[in-house]
Amino acid sequence: MTVEAAPGPAMTRTGPKGVWAWVTTVDHKRIGLMYAVSALFFFLTGGLEALLIRLQLAQANGTILSADAYNQLFTMHGLTMVFLVVMPIAAGFTNYFLPIMIGARDVAFPRLNAFSFWLFLFSGIFLASSFFLGGAPDGAWTGYSPLATQVKEYIRMDFFALGAQMLGIASLAAAVNFITTVFTMRAPGMSLLRMPVFVWMALVVQFLLLFSLPLIGIGLFQLYFDRNLGTVFYAAAAGADPLLWQHLFWLFGHPEVYVLILPAMGIVSDILPTFSRKPLFGYSFVVFAGIAIGFMGFGVWSHHMFTAGMGPLAEVGFGLATMLIAIPTGIKVFNWIGTMWGGDVRFDTPMLFSVGFIAMFVIGGLSGVTHAMVPSDTQQHDSYYVVAHFHYVLFGGAIFGYVAGVYYWFGKWTGRMMNEKIGKWHFWIMLLGFNLTFAPMHFLGLNGMPRRTYRYGEGLGFDTWNLVSTIGAFVIAIAVLVFIYNLVWSYFKGDVAGNDPWDGRTLEWSTPSPTPLYNFDVVPEVHGLDDWWHRKYDEDDEGRLVLREDQPEPAVLLEDASHIHLPSDSFYPVLTAFGIVIIGYGLLYVPVGFWFAGLGALVTLWGFFGWSLEPVAKETH
Amino acid sequence: MSTTTTEEAQTTGDGHDEGVHDIVHIRKTAMWVFLGSEAMFFAAMISSFLLYRTTTNGGPGSELFEIPFTSASSFVLLMSSLTMVLAHHSFGRQDMRQTRIWLVATALLGATFLAGQIFEFTVFFEEGLKPGTSPFGSAFYMLTGFHGIHVFVGVLLLTAMVILSSTGRLKPDSGLNVELVGLYWHFVDIVWIVIFTVVYLLQV
Numbered sequence: 001m002t003v004e005a006a007p008g009p010a011m012t013r014t015g016p017k018g019v020w021a022w023v024t025t026v027d028h029k030r031i032g033l034m035y036a037v038s039a040l041f042f043f044l045t046g047g048l049e050a051l052l053i054r055l056q057l058a059q060a061n062g063t064i065l066s067a068d069a070y071n072q073l074f075t076m077h078g079l080t081m082v083f084l085v086v087m088p089i090a091a092g093f094t095n096y097f098l099p100i101m102i103g104a105r106d107v108a109f110p111r112l113n114a115f116s117f118w119l120f121l122f123s124g125i126f127l128a129s130s131f132f133l134g135g136a137p138d139g140a141w142t143g144y145s146p147l148a149t150q151v152k153e154y155i156r157m158d159f160f161a162l163g164a165q166m167l168g169i170a171s172l173a174a175a176v177n178f179i180t181t182v183f184t185m186r187a188p189g190m191s192l193l194r195m196p197v198f199v200w201m202a203l204v205v206q207f208l209l210l211f212s213l214p215l216i217g218i219g220l221f222q223l224y225f226d227r228n229l230g231t232v233f234y235a236a237a238a239g240a241d242p243l244l245w246q247h248l249f250w251l252f253g254h255p256e257v258y259v260l261i262l263p264a265m266g267i268v269s270d271i272l273p274t275f276s277r278k279p280l281f282g283y284s285f286v287v288f289a290g291i292a293i294g295f296m297g298f299g300v301w302s303h304h305m306f307t308a309g310m311g312p313l314a315e316v317g318f319g320l321a322t323m324l325i326a327i328p329t330g331i332k333v334f335n336w337i338g339t340m341w342g343g344d345v346r347f348d349t350p351m352l353f354s355v356g357f358i359a360m361f362v363i364g365g366l367s368g369v370t371h372a373m374v375p376s377d378t379q380q381h382d383s384y385y386v387v388a389h390f391h392y393v394l395f396g397g398a399i400f401g402y403v404a405g406v407y408y409w410f411g412k413w414t415g416r417m418m419n420e421k422i423g424k425w426h427f428w429i430m431l432l433g434f435n436l437t438f439a440p441m442h443f444l445g446l447n448g449m450p451r452r453t454y455r456y457g458e459g460l461g462f463d464t465w466n467l468v469s470t471i472g473a474f475v476i477a478i479a480v481l482v483f484i485y486n487l488v489w490s491y492f493k494g495d496v497a498g499n500d501p502w503d504g505r506t507l508e509w510s511t512p513s514p515t516p517l518y519n520f521d522v523v524p525e526v527h528g529l530d531d532w533w534h535r536k537y538d539e540d541d542e543g544r545l546v547l548r549e550d551q552p553e554p555a556v557l558l559e560d561a562s563h564i565h566l567p568s569d570s571f572y573p574v575l576t577a578f579g580i581v582i583i584g585y586g587l588l589y590v591p592v593g594f595w596f597a598g599l600g601a602l603v604t605l606w607g608f609f610g611w612s613l614e615p616v617a618k619e620t621h
Numbered sequence: 622m623s624t625t626t627t628e629e630a631q632t633t634g635d636g637h638d639e640g641v642h643d644i645v646h647i648r649k650t651a652m653w654v655f656l657g658s659e660a661m662f663f664a665a666m667i668s669s670f671l672l673y674r675t676t677t678n679g680g681p682g683s684e685l686f687e688i689p690f691t692s693a694s695s696f697v698l699l700m701s702s703l704t705m706v707l708a709h710h711s712f713g714r715q716d717m718r719q720t721r722i723w724l725v726a727t728a729l730l731g732a733t734f735l736a737g738q739i740f741e742f743t744v745f746f747e748e749g750l751k752p753g754t755s756p757f758g759s760a761f762y763m764l765t766g767f768h769g770i771h772v773f774v775g776v777l778l779l780t781a782m783v784i785l786s787s788t789g790r791l792k793p794d795s796g797l798n799v800e801l802v803g804l805y806w807h808f809v810d811i812v813w814i815v816i817f818t819v820v821y822l823l824q825v
Contacts, residue, residue: 109651175654175658176651176654179650179651179654180650183650184646184647184650185647210654210658214658214661214665215661215665217665218662218666218669221763222763225752225759225763230751231759231762231763232754232759233669233756233759233763235756238676238678238756239678239755239756240676241756244672248665
């Protein structure tokens with residue numbers, strides 16, 4: 001039963017060949033892979049920025065960067081890592097696996113999906129191009145006024161306002177798409193509480209994006225109007241209250257941190273049961289804890305603003321809410337430990353990174369709880385302690401989780417497994433480098449070192465730990481090189497994966513690797529949670545696992561899949577996204593750029609109408 | 622953001638294949654989800670306006686508002702919701718001639734509202750309220766302006782549907798259809814009720 005379709009000259013196993021086929025693809029799997037590769041590229045960019053920052057801070061009175069260059073680098077490091085690395089890698093996993101995990105052949109709106117990807121990629125290039133067009137944004141990723149509204153002759157913060165706006169449109173379109181997909185495209189029997197935890201967490205994330213992006217969207221419009229059209233939303237001289245920006249920003253910014261971490265939690269919640277050969281401990285608790293985090297995530301934003309002078313009542317309220325949100329997070333941690341407890345645990349690389357995720361995330365979570373206490377937070381505000389905290393949750397947490405996902409699913413993406421030996425080296429070097437870099441920042445912060453300053457004086461007691469931190473940053477760089485080496489090596493020489501290399505539990509493991517264009521030869525019918533697992537295993541009278549006698553037949557590539565209708569490729573999504581980014585470039589240069597923006601609007605309209613009027617599926621096969 | 626209103630067929634199933642999905646249902650779900658996001662978009666602007674309601678920086682404030690005039694244009698916009706319902710009803714009976722009449726009526730009422738808004742903005746400009754005059758002016762023009770853009774997009778969609786229907790291409794399962802545009806149009810009207818109340822009528 002290992003007959004494979006002989007791909008024609010212009011076809012591969014996963015669809016047509018060629019650059020143009022990828023540019024016009026509407027296949028959710030290819031779009032997912034393009035998200036992942038773009039995220040890796042931006043990760044290297046953001047990492048280089050971080051290394052320059054660490055070199056500058058390695059010694060007192062560093063002379064490698066000017067204050068101006070430093071401001072651009074730390075701002076772009078933040079923007080890059082949040083918007084161009086963690087969000088797109090999460091989008092990559094969501095794109096590839098969410099439809100397969102719910103038993104669908106594609107997302108609800110495949111062309112809208114392609115549009116989201118291209119707009120994300122073009123906006124990322126737009127932001128990065130600022131380095132060559134007069135300087136990158138230099139007012140921190142938080143973009144507070146008056147820092148963000150002053151120096152109007154520079155267009156740096158316009159890059160921020162417009163770039164983040166376009167990225168927001170891309171994510172918003174994706175959010176509408178995925179929510180609709182989950183609610184309307186599930187396979188027969190796939191009830192909501194049978195969905196894998198990753199799907200659930202991705203769904204919560206889409207709701208967070210859906211409701212929070214418009215808020216920052218308004219803030220960014222206000223910022224842009226203030227800078228270019230003479231409005232006075234944040235001009236204190238005209239009686240405006242710049243605190244408005246902080247509220248709009250953090251009303252988006254705090255849900256955003258859950259946007260970054262929840263998909264990683266979902267990935268880990270699917271990896272742990274596979275490598276413990278046990279069901280997830282308290283599935284519904286994990287799901288409802290994720291939903292609770294989603295709701296409460298909208299009620300804690302002002303803990304970023306305890307030093308802004310909101311008054312004791314608001315501060316106490318937001319402090320309490322922040323402590324409360326630790327409860328659902330804690331539930332998840334205990335469930336993960338409960339999953340491993342008494343399990344038949346295998347420590348392959350995905351599992352190592354998952355356990356690393358839990359440990360590092362708990363450290364970051366605990367330092368986060370200290371921010372909930374207002375007096376303590378007032379002391380820590382804008383110090384390196386905060387930098388340590390959010391790197392523990394976003395790097396030790398989110399990035400470790402996503403790397404675990406890469407090791408887990410690489411075989412499904414490419415048909416070949418990641419090298420285990422190199423993977424283990426990668427994990428231990430990364431863990432070492434990570435802790436060397438960020439653990440000392442706790443001490444630096446508590447000793448009073450402020451963040452976002454480009455140098456510090458001698459004799460303040462900051463020297464030793466800063467040097468350690470810089471050394472750690474280069475150890476991380478080595479770990480990343482090992483990772484890239486492993487990716488390249490495994491892509492060409494890794495062991496052949498087969499359909500189900502990890503003895504998995506979720507539906508993606510029932511498909512061939514790499515998953516063919518049509519996902520499933522027959523749409524699966526789902527009978528319970530972890531359906532794929534229960535098709536393979538039964539329990540005997542004492543609750544021990546036994547292989548079922550009627551094993552599911554392994555899926556093979558169909559020789560003729562022409563009876564399965566799939567959406568046609570389209571050129572219009574990429575065209576529409578291209579038009580929007582031209583508008584973005586035009587709006588940078590007020591007023592002459594308006595002509596250019598008008599040109600972009602025409603391209604956008606062309607894409608939009610072409611899109612609306614083209615037939616969706618080919619008439620013939 | 623208008624691109625998210627473009628609906629797209631999903632064609633992953635047919636007679637030979639189980640997973641047949643109801644395209645109309647999928648698109649309606651997406652439209653509701655999108656409108657949820659739009660509600661937050663306007664909520665942020667309404668909050669900004671409430672913050673700056675009295676921050677006039679020495680310039681003119683809410684005494685500029687001509688309640689009778691804006692009441693009349695609000696009435697026009699609300700009537701367009703009625704004609705939209707009638708268009709939807711005719712479309713349900715597949716009476717394309719009636720549908721076209723009510724769609725044109727809806728678009729004309731929307732355009733009338735927009736004309737009223739442009740007139741109002743012109744008067745306020747002459748009386749000294751510009752977007753840069755005060756935070757009040759900034760917030761006022763942004764909120765009502767973005768609402769006006771939404772009405773304008775709605776008029777464009779209505780016009781496109783009239784053109785499509787006269788060539789017989791307006792069908793219940795086409796991407797641009799009366800039901801989806803209707804949802805959008807009613808939403809934009811409801812937002813105006815909130816804006817009219819908060820901006821014009823609340824004069825504390």
